[in-house]
Amino acid sequence: MKPIISFQQYSFRYKSQNEPTLKNITLDIYAGEKIWIAGPSGxxxxxxxxxxxxxxxFTYSGEISGSMTIDGLDPATLSIFELSTKVGTILQDQDSQFVGLTVGEDVAFVMENKAVPRPEMKAKVISALTMVDMLHNIDQSPYDLSGGQKQNVSLAGVLSTDADVLLFDEPLANLDPVSGTRAMKLIHDIHVQSGKTVIIIEHRxxxxLQEPIDRIVLMNQGEIAAVGTPDDILSSGVLRKYGLRPPLYADAIxxxxxxxxxxxGLSVPQQLAIxxxxxxxxxxxREVGENESSPTYAPLLELQHVVFGYDKDKSVINDVSLNVGVGEVVALLGNNGAGKSTLSQLITGILKPQSGRMIYAGEDISSxxxxxxxxRIGYxxxxxxxxxxxxxxxEEVGLGLKVRGVAADEIKExxxxxxxxxxxxPFRxxxxxxxxxxQKKRLSIASILILEPKLMILDEPTAGQDYHxxxxxxxxxRGLAAQGLAFLLITHDMHLALEYAQRAVVLSDGKVIAEDTVASVLSQPEVTTTAHLKETSLSLFARANDLDKPERLVHAFINYEKEKGHE
Structure with a gap:
């Protein structure tokens, strides 16, 4: 069988780099396959x-050696338009992909270029937006949506392409857990119903692995490190070696x-024949799963009955009260569009609340x-x-110090x-x-850390980063928190919240619906369902294998990881 995509001894070096970014790639991808390309950042x-x-x-020039073909053709001999009819792409940075003034126009764009009759186009747009639960946003500007909603619109857009190959670049980067599950199911349904070749690049x-994958291609330092089925890759233990986190239950085993x-059968949390x-x-x-008592923290930031709406008739933040103590790590959890980013903009002063108070270190900071x-508060x-x-x-990292008039030698240090x-x-x-x-994500974090604030709000701090x-x-x-720096983590990563946060505050529809330890919050079905959170795979695995106390496996895992981190 002839491959639809074939790399043979392929290397590529960007014009601005001394060393090739891709080295000696030999890989065949066949029509109808579902491939996951994984590996550490860079x-x-x-x-x-x-x-x-x-x-x-076409966009990034450089030096190529070896060969690469798509459907038997050299891409360099095709126009960018001809290539787009063969490969449809969902980019990681959705803002650079939108072309329509409204969500509906954006999804219709490909069909407009093909002169699809208007009634047929409208029906297809409605169908695509219904599939991703975004029909009610059809007249909104895509730029006004939350990160997860933007991702859903991009997914709807790819449903209107006739390309044989669908390439998803970090499709889950900004999605809450339930939306992520839905996105993977949607990608799987597209794959099954269309028979198209699907290529996924993703860290999560x-x-x-929630949906079937034919082969995993592991990359490391520009080369292919391993290729195999999910069972081959997971049971061999090579994921961690190449900067990826295995499923939590696999680690626990x-x-x-x-x-x-x-x-x-390690792809999903299920009963295993071991x-x-x-x-x-x-x-x-029993040995390591005892729950630890929670420490107490001196108050640092306190929100009291905060209300905010972009217009007076509709509140986006509705009577929210929460607090973060000195040196405490608090996870702010909730579904896309729940108001998490809006709340952080209120705390940093980008937005002003309509009512309520904010107290920082005992002082009202409204003025x-x-x-x-x-x-004092990094964002x-x-x-x-x-x-x-x-x-x-x-220059980017030192800019904050430069505008504050810090001496050049101190800035450099x-x-x-x-x-x-x-x-x-290494990239300084x-x-x-x-x-x-x-890497850009880590750069933006470095540019705030250098200012030494007392509280840092991190919006999806690990999105797009490999496990290492x-x-x-x-x-x-965690080390900074031990020295007294407080953190408010806005995250969809339930494991990050479990392992690193002392408490979770859960936001849904602009209201706080739960506030407790992360393990407690994630074990309340009414909370996880409402806020689109996901029960950890550890407790799912524990129940599937009939362990005595499923929640104890969660605590054992967290305790073991913490102990390991201190070694």
Whole structure:
């Protein structure tokens, strides 16, 4: 059978780089396959995607050796329009993909170019938006939507393409857990119903594996490190080696001293045919699964009955009260559009509440300027492209100190330190444009950390980051918290919340519907259902394998990880 995409001894070097980003890639992808391309940040995944969708060589020029064909043709001989009829792409940064003034216009764009009759076009747009639960937003500007809603509109747009290959670049990056599940189901349904070739580039291992995958292609340092079925890859333990987090229950099995070699069925949390599994896991959870008592924290930030709406008739934030203590890590959880980003803009002073009070270190901050708040409360936005203003990495990180008149020698020293902390020191002399999305995310975090605020709001701090950098960064956050820096984490990552946050505040429809330990919140079905949260795979796995106390496996896992992190 002839492959639809074929790389043979393929290498690519960007014009601005000395070394090739892709090295000696040999890979055949067959029509109708569903492929997951995985690997750490900077491993070459996005560059490989650019080769497939034609951004290389049409947008990004460089030196190519070896060969690459799509449907038997060399992409360099095709126009960008001809290529777009063969490969449809959902980009990670949706803002750069929207062309319509409204959601409906954007989804209709491909059909308009093909002169599809208006009644047929309208029916297809309505069908596509209904599939992604966005029909009620049909007349809204796509730029006014939350990150997750934008992702849904992009998914609706791809439903209108006739391309044989669908390429999804980080399709889950900004989605809440339930929306992520729905997106993967939607991608799977498109794959099954259309028979198209589907290629997914994504960090969220458990979410991608919720639906069947034919093959996983693992990349590392510009090369293909491994190719195999999910069972082959998961049981071999190579994911962690290449900067990806295995499913939590797979880690828990290994922590309990049970080998995964040759085990089948690890893609989803289900009953496994491993002799003595229940007995060994129960014994391990009894040993390390005791729940720890919660420490108390001196008050730092307190919101009292805060109300805000973009117009007077409709409140987006409705009577919200919450607090964050000195050195405390609080997770702000909730579905897309619940008001989490709006709340953080109220705290930083970008928006002004219509009523309610905000107290910082005992002082009412309603009259504080954005600059004054910014010296005490750092805010790292969800999309790093919205924060970056400088061309060079070191200049971007040092900008906040420069405008505050800090001496050049001190700026240089603090920039070096911040870059080391965020894993960007090797790139300190690079232009920002050479960084991947995940690396830009860490750059935006470094530029706030350098200002040494007392409270940091991190909006999806680990989105687009591989497990190695995720763990390195979150362990660093934990260390800063131990020194008294407080964090409010806006996140869809339930494991991040479980392992790193002392408490969770759950927002839904602009209201706080729960406030407790993360494990407690995630074990309340009425809360998780309302707020589009997802029960952790650990407790699903524990129930599937009839463990004595499912919640104890969660605590054992968290305790073991914390202990391991302190070693």
């Amino acid at each position: 491993s070459g995944k996005s560059t490989l995607a650019h080769c497939i969708n034609g951004l290389i060589p 291992v458990e979410d991608v 290994e922590y309990a001293g049970i080998s995964l070699e040759g085990v089948k 002799p003595g599994l229940k007995e060994q896991l129960d014994a391990w959870t 504080w300027s954005i600059r004054r708040r910014g010296e 790292v936005m969800q999309n790093p492209n919205h924060m970056i203003t400088q061309h060079m990495i070191a 603090r920039v070096e330190h911040a870059l080391k902390v965020c894993g960007l020191h 002399n690079w232009p920002v444009s050479a960084l991947s999305y995940g 950098h995720y763990k390195e960064f979150m362990d660093f956050i």
